[in-house]
Amino acid sequence: MHGISRLLTVVPIWPIFLLPLGGALFYLVRTDFAWAPIVQHSAPSFIFALWLCSIGLRLFRVPRFFALGAVAISYEVFQLLPIWRDSVRFDLLDVLATILGCFVSYCAWKLTSPPTRKLGTLSNRQAWLGIILLGWMATIGCDGNWSQTDVAEPITVSRSEFTDSVVVGGPEHNQSYSKLYEKRIAGTQYLVGLVEGKGLQIINNDDPLKPENTSFIHILGVQDLVIIEKLDNETKEVADYIVVANNYSDLVQLSLVYQKLVGRIENLYDYKDYIRLPPNTEWYDGSAIREDEVAVGYHLIKTNESTTEGEHDESKCRFVLNCLF
């Protein structure tokens, strides 16, 4: 036991400062693995809580247990304050880190020699470094960002401008498709390729060796569709196919044979249904779409009050900060 106590007292404090940095670097190089969301939020937070506890262990020698508790609780309180980013959130892993840190500290306090310094003595460089770093992380973000999360506002266009956008045009080549459908019209095989956000490519596939784009139905904002058979009233045979697709907030119906708009249900969808925001981004509470408007995108509102249209990417600096927590 004496060996453990000696180890706890002689272990250098500086490697502990590398923990959050290591976590950030790890996340920077590995953004594509399945546990990324957990590592992004909870694991760095866990490491950070332990790290702070470790500062307390070394920093406030008398009595370590209470000093550590004060640091850890302060950290958790900071997390609950609105000035911290949303990703710096209070969760079970933080509690676990705090309990673990307290336990280690308590053991160290019990096992090591009597304290030589008083609680709160900030007499060495480690103390100042820890406090400065904590303050920096708590208050400074890139671009002076004090907000919990980014905030987005919808970009809108007028409904009249929008409804005219569903048109049938000539073929548009070199498209990237996300889904494919097949229908036979008058004995000819057609493929319908969904180009997400743009529309539908109609392809004559009678000769599979040489498919031919025949037309492109522009349906802005389209994400999904179904094709329904329409029967002839007398013969009860398929006379047409009705393409039903979302056109941003509306549901439109188009005749595949006659290639024209045959119906529309307005405002079926809310813009939150079809515009997907990046993580740590929320819709602005006051966002409201007027009846004669349709949302087609979003502004990302920077927290320093400057608004950037179409801004989707976060600065590298803030990203690194995010990783730290």
Place this chain on the structure above:
Amino acid sequence: MRANAVSCLIVCFSVLSGCGADSEWNNQTEGISGSLARLVYAKNSENEGETAGALYTLAKGHLVRIAVNDAAEFEVTDEIPINESAETLTTDNHAVYVGSPEFVRSYMYTPASGLTFVSESPERPAESDPVVTDGEFAYSTVTEFGWSFNQQEFEAIGGSLYIYAIDDNKVLTEINRIPNIGIPMGLALWGKVLMTCDSKNGLQQWDVSDAMDVKQLKVISDVTCRDILHLGDGHFATVGEAGIYQIKPTEEQTFTLISIHR
């Protein structure tokens, strides 16, 4: 638990409206295809000469039913509140299955009581579950998504192939799982040949003659795709970043690329 959750989704295989061709799952020679769907259509009756039915979609935090009469008249008839995380839909006659990363819920429609909640299975590990079945077994690719800071969008990061046995009561039991098969997306079945799309590694061909011992026969790395359609007699068409690829069988278990089209 997981088998129960996914079985809710898979039991509804008879109408996979999100798939390219209308899925005739009980006709093996026709082949079948499956992909993610958020807008689905269910006929009121499978009788010849009838097309009346209903569209189901997720809108404004609700599951919405839109009655469709002769593909011409559309009328919103029912709305039922649902968790906003819901993102996929499949139907089986009058039952509707709603999937989210957290659950699969089933709803039933009857003219008398309208759309009503039936049950919920809490566990569901992934965001997309395209499904195909030959009536005896069901095959599902489960894709996992994550946020890419480099691309600034959600992207697929991995996935597995699940195989389920279907009993007489259409209850499914997971019997096999092939993990880490790349990034599987849409899939299609032709007899005992299963094709799974992979947007990065290429089209994967599987022999499913023995459901307990599914073998990967080939990876056609030239054909990267997100969705695949079976057009008949082993003729498949795929879509992806590079356009539309069509392949046909030249001999048993061997396919030849016949065209690339953009």
